[in-house]
Amino acid sequence: MSNKSAKHPQMTSYHARLASFDKKSWPHNKDTFIASPQALAETGFFYDPRPPSFLDRCVCFYCGVSLVGWEQTDFPRHEHLVHSPNCGFLEQPKKRQIPKFQQIYRQHFNELRQKHRETERDSQEKVGLIREIVFASLFEESSSQEP
Numbered sequence: 075m076s077n078k079s080a081k082h083p084q085m086t087s088y089h090a091r092l093a094s095f096d097k098k099s100w101p102h103n104k105d106t107f108i109a110s111p112q113a114l115a116e117t118g119f120f121y122d123p124r125p126p127s128f129l130d131r132c133v134c135f136y137c138g139v140s141l142v143g144w145e146q147t148d149f150p151r152h153e154h155l156v157h158s159p160n161c162g163f164l165e166q167p168k169k170r171q172i173p174k175f176q177q178i179y180r181q182h183f184n185e186l187r188q189k190h191r192e193t194e195r196d197s198q199e200k201v202g203l204i205r206e207i208v209f210a211s212l213f214e215e216s217s218s219q220e221p
């Protein structure tokens with residue numbers, strides 16, 4: 075991937091993208107939404123709201139696709155692929171992994187929501203744990219394919 079063809083080269087770094095969420099008020103719950111700032115930044119998105127209508131607008135630094143209307147169970151990498159299947163930031167081997175991960179992730183998430191309604195805090199802790207496990211496995215699989 076060459077960063078020369080990125081639409082927003084100033085957002086090439088993960089940390090720059092993550093920081094874009096800190097500066098402004100991201101409207102969704104960072105603990106219960108799969109599309110957390112970390113997950114969005116990891117799949118190429120930075121935060122670029124357009125008030126008053128598009129308060130959760132995210133833009134891919136590479137292909138420039140912008141997405142709004144995030145829902146609790148939306149999986150950032152999947153949505154990125156659906157709306158911009160030819161994005162150079164999303165490599166071919168990862169594309170084939172997405173449906174599997176999305177399926178596993180949503181299944182875990184839905185089970186959690188059904189089983190753990192005791193306290194909001196309890197549920198959020200478990201969702202955070204699942205998210206870490208899934209991200210860890212994503213990085214494991216991708217690290218063997220990237221230089």
Ligand SMILES: [Zn+2]
Pocket residue numbers: 118134135136137138139154158161162163
């Ligand atoms: Zn993209």
